Amino acid sequence: MEPNGMDRRNFLRTASAGLIAIPSALTWMAGAASPSTRSSVALTDDGEVDEPALSVLVNAADEIGSGALRSDVGAGSPRSQARTIRRLVAPFVSPRSQHHHSGAFVDSILERLRVLERQQHDNGTFTIGNIQSPPDTGFLIEDLGVMVSLLRVDDHPRRRALAQPIERMMRRAGSGLVNGGVHTPNHRWKIVSALARINDVRPDAAYVQRIDDWLAEGIDQFPDAMYSERSPTYAAEVTNLSLLAAAWVLDRPELLDGVRRNLEMYLYLTEENGEVEAIHSRRQDQDHRLKYVRDFYLQYREFALRDHDGRFTAVVKGIEQRDAGHLGDAFANVLERPELIAVLPEPSELPTDYAEFFPSAQLARVRRGTTSASVFGGTDWYHDGEQTHLFNRIGSGISTNPTFLKLRRGEAVLEAVRMSPVFFSMGHFRSNGLEVVDDGVYRLHNELAIPYALPLPDEHRREDGDYRHTNSIDGRYFSKLDFPNRPHHFVTLRSQVLVTEVTGGFDLDFTVDETDDVNVTIELSFRSGGELTGVESLDDDGAYRLLGGHGSYRVGDDVITFGPGNDTGVVDMASGEQYSVHNGNLPPLSDTRVYITGVTPFEHRLEIRFE
Known part of the structure; x- marks a missing residue:
């Protein structure tokens, strides 16, 4: 009862x-x-x-x-x-x-x-x-x-x-x-x-x-x-x-x-x-x-x-x-x-001034009043500094988002910063974790070692020439070449982005090297609804390029400035072979996006400021 x-x-x-x-x-x-x-x-x-x-x-x-x-x-x-x-x-x-x-x-x-x-x-x-x-x-x-x-x-x-x-x-x-x-x-x-x-x-x-x-x-x-x-x-x-x-x-x-x-x-x-x-x-x-x-x-x-x-x-x-x-x-x-x-307790202040790191997702969150940043290096391609069995895979239930930085100043939102080196159809840069180097300094990096297969050792050769149909060791394609039993030589590309919180914004220091003459494209995708200035139109679908100087993005009184640009290289944000083999791609996030390009060895500081 x-x-x-x-x-x-x-x-x-x-x-x-x-x-x-x-x-x-x-x-x-x-x-x-x-x-x-x-x-x-x-x-x-x-x-x-x-x-x-x-x-x-x-x-x-x-x-x-x-x-x-x-x-x-x-x-x-x-x-x-x-x-x-x-x-x-x-x-x-x-x-x-x-x-x-x-x-x-x-x-x-x-x-x-x-x-x-x-x-x-x-x-x-x-x-x-x-x-x-x-x-x-x-x-x-x-x-x-x-x-x-x-x-x-x-x-x-x-x-x-x-x-x-x-x-x-x-x-x-x-x-x-x-x-x-x-x-x-x-x-x-x-x-x-x-x-x-x-x-x-x-x-x-x-x-x-x-x-x-x-x-x-x-x-x-x-x-x-x-x-x-x-x-x-x-x-x-x-x-x-x-x-x-x-x-x-x-x-x-x-x-x-x-x-x-x-x-x-x-x-x-x-x-x-x-x-x-x-x-x-x-x-x-x-x-x-x-x-x-x-x-x-x-x-x-x-x-x-x-x-x-x-x-x-x-x-x-x-x-x-x-x-x-x-x-x-x-x-x-x-x-x-x-x-x-029921009536709630009295409200208290929410956190609005912090820098927090979430190790399980390799995600950092920075908030300074009306400005915020998300720095992300935790896709499932890597874990604890090593490639995983999910490396170079795209699929349901896998973290593969190549956005490594998202910024906000009030109503002005830089939805995504992404980078794509044109390197053996590997697509966008995805970081091997996120390292908190110092207060306000975050390191994103990876190293791609793309193999060329060498002749099989004697013990793995077959008279009939019928070898196992296997995946290449970088996960890009399949061939009847018994890749796991072959030696390889490699072509390597190293990429690093240092994200540093500075007064009034962030500095992004890009370094891409180890192999020369690789085209690099950086993409800044702004949320639709604002006004871009200081950039040159590439086409009719909202794509722009920053060849030099600084650009700005405004929504009402909120402004994000960015630059300088660069005048070498060509715009190529290829999504990679995991998409293209199915006649697909990773589409742009926004119809308001700006590209900055370069060629390796590539070093570039991108200054992002809030007004």
Whole structure:
């Protein structure tokens, strides 16, 4: 029995309704869908409701709920269908919503549930891109679990008609998630949280055993708090979210600390406008798509309350001010756990003056007020100073972004500095790690040794001339030449970039040598929307060249100057044979980019200043 002799369902219904209907007290309302057995993880329930924040969430939820109602019932994947249903359920159960107990919402939810249930395979999984995918099913189950929690405490006469198909799909999914596998590190934690949700609907020791099997592998988190995929997308939307859900549903407080440390780390990867750095990622977001700290919203809110951390409060308040319209999906979670919408501690200053190094990603972050820099040398081509088995490979799940520097002055953003020597189709320069040489001095470097194969030793020769079809030892191509058993001679190119923080900006000292007459191109890609001056147009697609002197890039009052240029060499930003063999390339990041060229032996200082 719950407090005051109420059974769990009545207690939860009273609590959840109270949060929305009487937004002035949390004392008896918090933990709407959390049983008392979760007390070691649940937040304290003696605070007041953060009414302005709650209003933001209600308004945003009403807007996306209206959009969900208008959307095509049969469109989208099962995962998107489940999220659409969740966007209908949350405002439907809330007296604060303009859609509370809407008949149109009931009809739409039931129709969409019928569509979704037909898409479930006999083994309980769904096909969402990947065929019969346990982890993708896990994403969907997380939404279903939240909806079950909300409908359990609702008082609409048809709430059971809405909840039953959801619970039925969750029960059917259990076997598929217990017996199914994963593709990526974060998938493990999504399956953990999904099984926790299913176990909450229908307890089964097999679910808990599989949860423990996955957790026994250990969370893939480095000492600097970076997860192994190094991706803000998957940290915010999968790993942190899944670990927090599992901690709450299963009463596993030991799962909280890794999330706390990850959020602490992201304080130093977040820009003033809420953008989050991702150039170091091993996943899709390494492509410079914009990611925002709003994806961590409820996570920062929970730990601001849990730890009385004013820095996290400042993050939350910034999100609520900048991104109110993007927070509608958080409303369902707040209905499930009303304690998350309590009044926050007073905000404290966020770090704005620092130089931090993250060894696991070989990433340095520098922030000086409205200016910032990201220096990156951690692609998966190298590790601990040596080439890896991933050297000269491009593929999913591998960090290969050749951006080694990104700079920002307010609204003016130098999205990427890249370099490409024309050397045996090896493509862009990628550094063999990042060395912090001194305060404010960062060394990026590599050495490419390109082989020519020599005759085979006697013991490896064949009379029939039929040799193994093998990869060249530099990973560029394949031939029937039995490369591993051949001696080689090499042509070598050494590249180094020293990035030095100076008053008002950075100096970049380039040195490329060892082999003469190699063409070198440096590319400065500025974010679209600003004005370039002092440069010469190369073509009509936004490419420019700096032959001498200095150029500038302006957005409003924010200016980045750069130079001097150089008048030797030709522009050639070839992506390398790993792309060209498939008739592809690594396209430019921007239609506002400037090239500086040279020929080896090449030494050049590029001065970048902020105004």
